Structures are given as structure tokens and as C-alpha cells.
Amino acid sequence: MKFFLKKGYGQHLLKDKYIINKIISIINPKHHNIMVEIGSGLGALTIPMIKYNNCISIIEIDKNFVHYLMYNKQIIESKIKIYLDDALKFNYNLLIKKHKKKLRIFGSLPYNIATTLIFHLFNNYIDNIKDMNFIMQKEVVNTLTANTGEKNYGCLSIMAQFYCRIKSLIEIHPKSFYPIPKVFSNMVYIKPYKKNPYKLNNIYLLKKIVQKAFSMRRKILRNSLKDIFSVDELNLFGIDYKIRAENVSISEYCQLAQYLELNNYSL
Known part of the structure; x- marks a missing residue:
């Protein structure tokens, strides 16, 4: 497994099967959903999700992971589409136009791009996203979900909650990953408003x-x-x-x- 890991990508792979199953249960993928996974790694979430939904598009920047997945029997036998691309540069409109449905986006996000990525999605694709389920650094999730007057409440809280309803779901221990990160993670649910309650154009x-x-x-x-x-x-x-x-x-x-x-x- 060490062969696959690239420090520059901030890769920490989920390995705890109990947590993996719990995450998939919370996401609750349906066969008619258009699922998009960002940063699949070795397919810890992808592969067990196939039995619920095989309309999954993977966006993975690491060609070693892509190569591994392309030769995985369960992936080959499914209808999963793998894109070797940077999630910050990928054109999600390709999937939106192809499926003519809103996307359900999920994944375990590298800590170094997590907030940049979600705001990229907010700014460019918010109207075509059904929901997002991400695993992120606990401190970031605490800030995203903070309410007025709380110590973590700040710019990030306000700008994120302007776009979406955000809820912290479960805490994930560092030992659930390989290599073990120095911080705890949380799974966060992000749901764009059907009608934004904040009437603001600029x-x-x-x-x-x-x-x-x-x-x-x-x-x-x-x-x-x-x-x-x-x-x-x-x-x-x-x-x-x-x-x-x-x-x-x-x-x-x-x-x-x-x-x-x-x-x-x-x-």
C-alpha cells in the first residue's frame, strides 16, 4: 500500500470497515442517484457502494489509484466511470448534461484542499448538486457548522451556511485511516437550499x-x-x-x- 501514497496529495485511506459501512449507510445511495466520488483512493467507499448504486463517477488525481481501480474485478464488472483528473479542475457539467439530474457528491477529502474544493463547488455548480457527504478534518467541520456566538463561528461558517444547510454527522478516529493522521475527522452533510433564505445577489x-x-x-x-x-x-x-x-x-x-x-x- 505504501507504493500508492503520495505525500503531496495529503492521502489518508479509510480502512475501518465498520466506519466505511456506517458512512455508506448514512449516505444511503439509491440506484437512481447520480453519485460522484472525489478521491476514491483504493475504493474503500466505492466498492461496497456498488451493490446499492453502480452509476458512480470517480474523480481521482492519482494515476496509480486509477490504474489499481481499472484492474479491480468489481469495478470492471460495474458501470463505474473513472476520470483521471483534478477535482478542482474537472468539468462537472459533463456529468450534469449526461445524466440530466442533480449530482450527489461524496468522498474523503484531503485536508489541504477540502475548503477550497467545497467553495469551488458552491460557486460553480451549486444549482446542480443534490447533496454532498464529505469526510473532513474535525476542526474544519466544527467551523463550517458553527452558530452565531460560538467560538468557531467565523468567515468560513457564514459563507458556507449562506449556500447550504450543513450538519456534522459522525466523528472518525485517526486509527480508521492509513497512514494515521494527526487529527480527528468528521463526516459532514451539506445540502444546498432549494430556495436560498438569504436574498442577496452580490x-x-x-x-x-x-x-x-x-x-x-x-x-x-x-x-x-x-x-x-x-x-x-x-x-x-x-x-x-x-x-x-x-x-x-x-x-x-x-x-x-x-x-x-x-x-x-x-x-
Whole structure:
């Protein structure tokens, strides 16, 4: 197995069969679903999933893993399609147009690309994704799912929850992987809103406001946002200028972004 691993790809392979079966049970793949796996490795999730769904497309960057899978008997006998490609560069529209259905995306994501990848999917394919089930670093999942006022609540929480409903599902011990990582992992469920509750067109403005607020996390809003909003403008939306960035809800940040949008303000 060591032959296959490339440190630069941040590869940690699931090996715990109990956890693997639990993950597949949670994903609950149906035969009519269009499943897309990112980073299949040696097929720890792929192969047991075949008995539930053989319409699986694999996106794998490591040609050694692709070669291994192409000669696996269970893969050969299924209808699984393997793409040797970078998940950050792959054109998911190929699958969307081919199947004319929303995609269900899953996988154990390398820690070094996890957040970059999910925001790539949010920004480019959100309307054509049914749901996502990812295994990610526990600390990242804690941030993605954090609520207003919690210590992990920040830019990542707000921007992710703007797009989707996000839920942490199960914790996965480092010993469930090979090689053993130094951190715990969590499985996270990400479901795009059917109708986004935050009525905002200019997401760029939201991102800039949030970044500005959290760049001076320990300062009150009057100070951290003084270059954008006056105290009177914050009061207009019922936002106390004496609170800090982590105490402002996503809805309130969106209201501030809407205000700038209506007033043709650029950042």
C-alpha cells in the first residue's frame, strides 16, 4: 500500500470497515442517484457502494489509484466511470448534461484542499448538486457548522451556511485511516437550499464585509467596520455597534450587504 501514497496529495485511506459501512449507510445511495466520488483512493467507499448504486463517477488525481481501480474485478464488472483528473479542475457539467439530474457528491477529502474544493463547488455548480457527504478534518467541520456566538463561528461558517444547510454527522478516529493522521475527522452533510433564505445577489459584498469584521475579531463593530458603516447605519438594522463580529448573524450580515448593494457601494 505504501507504493500508492503520495505525500503531496495529503492521502489518508479509510480502512475501518465498520466506519466505511456506517458512512455508506448514512449516505444511503439509491440506484437512481447520480453519485460522484472525489478521491476514491483504493475504493474503500466505492466498492461496497456498488451493490446499492453502480452509476458512480470517480474523480481521482492519482494515476496509480486509477490504474489499481481499472484492474479491480468489481469495478470492471460495474458501470463505474473513472476520470483521471483534478477535482478542482474537472468539468462537472459533463456529468450534469449526461445524466440530466442533480449530482450527489461524496468522498474523503484531503485536508489541504477540502475548503477550497467545497467553495469551488458552491460557486460553480451549486444549482446542480443534490447533496454532498464529505469526510473532513474535525476542526474544519466544527467551523463550517458553527452558530452565531460560538467560538468557531467565523468567515468560513457564514459563507458556507449562506449556500447550504450543513450538519456534522459522525466523528472518525485517526486509527480508521492509513497512514494515521494527526487529527480527528468528521463526516459532514451539506445540502444546498432549494430556495436560498438569504436574498442577496452580490455575494462578493457579503464576503468583503465578513472578512473585514473578522480581521479585527476582538474589536467591536464600531471599530472593525468603521470604514464601511456608521453607527447610525448599524442601528438602522438593529445591530448593536458594541458587539463583536462573532455575535452578528448571517441574516444581519446579508442585510448589511443588501444595503451596500442598494446604495451602489463598492468595496
